[in-house]
Amino acid sequence: MSKDKIDVKDVTPKVFNPKTHKGQEGDRFNPGNRIYVRESKGVYQQLRRYGGWFLLLLFGLVPWISYGERQAILLDIGNQQFNFFGTTLYPQDLTLLALLFMIAAFGLFFITTFLGRVWCGYLCPQTVWTFMYIWFEEKLEGSANKRRKQDSGKLNANLAVRKTAKHFAWLAIALLTGFTFVGYFVPVRALVIDFFTLNASFWPVFWVLFFAACTYGNAGWMRSIMCIHMCPYARFQSAMFDKDTFIVGYDAKRGEQRGPRPRKADPKALGLGDCIDCDLCVQVCPTGIDIRDGLQYECINCGACIDACDTTMERMGYPKGLISYTTEHRLSGKHTKVMRPKLLGYGAVMLLMIGLFVAQVASVDPAGLSVIRDRNQLFRTNSAGEVENTYTLKIINKTQQAHTYRLDVSGLNDVTWYGKQTVQVQPGEVLNLPMSLGIKAENLSSPVTTIQFILTEDSQQFTLQVESRFIKKL
Template identity: 45%
Template sequence: MNQIPVKDVTPKSKNGDGSGDLYAKREHIYVKYYKGFFKNLRTISGIIMLIMFYGFSWIQWDGHQAILFDLPSRQFHIFAFTFWPQDFMLLSWLLIILAFTLFFVTVFAGRLWCGYACPQFVWTWFFIWAERVTEGDRNQRMRLDKAGWSLEKIARKTAKHTVWIIIAAASAIAFVGYFTPIRELVPSVLSWDLGPWESWWIGFLTVATYANAGWMREQVCIYMCPYARFQSVMFDADTLVISYDEQRGENRGKRKKNADYKAEGLGDCIDCGNCVHVCPVGIDIRNGLQYECVACGACVDACDDIMDRMGYERGLVRYTTEHALEGGETHILRPRLIAYFVALCVMFITFSYTLYSRVPLEVDIIRDRGQLYVQASNGMIENVYTLKLANKSQVDHRFNIDVSGIDGITMAGEREVLIRSGELLVHPISLQADPRFLERPNYDITFKVQAIDDPSILVSEENRFISPVKR
């Protein structure tokens, strides 16, 4: 059977007993420059993500930053929406939807997220590009590292690390700019007039980005990222993964371009090692499916280029499925994939409706529990309430407060209140009812708070009115 090969590539321990070390010393990976279709796709997706990351904080929306997580004010602005801590459930739903989306994509096409959209790898490729520009391609970098220190080596190393630090610092500033308005943050950075909070996070994120993308790179994916560990349980025989066609490629061996290699018992693999040299995590895809593989397609592009040069058919290393390698049919529509898709649709529709129907007004009514009721000098029964009104919209509104549920009930206090955008107003009121209409010890009453300038902003909340017990 022509299955996807899976081999044990665990490094042996030093004592030679066959057990693997928990942590193998990192060997520096020199990624070779290459061209290809999947690299172009990854470059486009990476550029889009970098533009979004660096650019979205500069967009203005209704007089404020389009995306701003204002922690001191406990307001989270995302374009036309403003969210408060009370909207945490919406964030939970969003994270669940994103998780199911990741599961759906993984079942269908493996680790596409890692190879084409994961920030760790977007920045890793960004740093590899800076490394190639300053130190040269793979062979040049290897010779440079082996050579003794010279003015050229110092200059190239200094240039590389300078570019890395600039990218890391720019990334840190851009990230903090989503929590402190970017149009205020950048002038503060340029004038060295930062507060302790901004200084700490910019410094920390600069060091973290410089270390993760510059030095640790694939170590983050292999040892730190949990997704690499559990994604295999979502794979099945119809999941699209990158695989080496062992039946077609073996036996490996070098040969001349026009040689009759079949007569020599060789397969299509010329054992050039290019698929290893371009891999950002340093694995040999010919050893089979490995959890370190991030499905970036680099080995596919490199192998296809060699096949073109040799005049062989492309696809020795390719995106495929285990069923396809067996010569069978790949089943795209399968129960687990359909289940994920249906669940995603239901959750997305529910979330969209909740977001669309969300009223940007929070009303919390607290009845004075210090006393059940009081009898006013005019003989009326009085209950005291505290209304907490939060205007969660991005504009000021004047609201009207009304109450119903008891015949002839009256309100003492301001019926109309002005609440600024993002303001939480504490508004005390008292309600009075004629004891002639109070036949029971308590009544359900309804408070209605409605924006005068926008009637669609309306919230109704129920509470209790306590009255004397008639004997």
């Protein structure tokens, strides 16, 4: 094994025993062993809540923002138009989407190598929605210990009412999430009105209910199962970890031997470390692990155990930081090297992708022009004695304003244009313009002539040229 790799540790899973209030060996992955997450307060939990609320508001409000007469961001798959404020992208522009995914991927690799699974703990939608559902659970059913005691007893009328209210709140959030997500692909205002007036078509309704069901199941019931068993990131993130990666770690040298003691007792005199074995770090963990067993792939770096442990250390009068964001090298007393080749490599590739993305965005034309020749009749002789070729010009206005365009052709002398040469195209419209070119046969020097169709915007600020062919004979 490479010395830069983190050693694999055989850690027996633990479940929380409600009778002893301690973690004990057991099958933590059994759905029957439910994790009752205890509320945790502290610096990192405030940071997580603020970040979560910001992302929730951003996610919920963006579809309702208008730009001109349209929804500002609308990924209209049906019409193959992707509107981003004043710009409309089409399938031929989707290299931008590929670059955006590559930026996100290398950004995730960079962050994971530097700060571990901090994305999972603070920004992942699964985590944000799960903690939001847990908040409703706490408010309507009580603390973790109370919920555990209630669920181990018989269901009474009061508990049934509170559980029903909780599930109604969960379902309301899930339905709102479904509307919002589908609202990025279908005009959200019309979607909401049509849904509740029963005028919506099948597929929008299906996807709203589908994503609502997924949200309700993932955040309400599956929770850590998604993070542990189904999320691929939990599996391949270990390939990006090394001993200089910042993780949530327990300082065993300081904490062991763990054990309870009176608040004013001297732990050294008792032969104990600073850990009082309160198990709060286990109770607040959303994936139910004991961080004191060492680094485990289930840890999502949310910092809940850090805040819980710091609160206990403060009450005992001990220094904070028994559990902290640290590295394997620091825990073993070695120096942590932040700037290392792997991290710099991920950062360099990410910056390269960002540069390519910016360059690609800058090169996106505000209009598009494609030329389709008439395949049924390559050429004909018209009543004026001219050789005539027929084309269909497809003009795309990618902006959010109507524009007037002038069409012209180069590469031919004394050519006659049959059809409109000036057209107005509405925002996002794809205009099909049939037209023909005619020219005397003696003015053609070869059977096939390369020509250029020229599209000029009304204010002369934009010109686009597309190559085609004029055929006299084969």
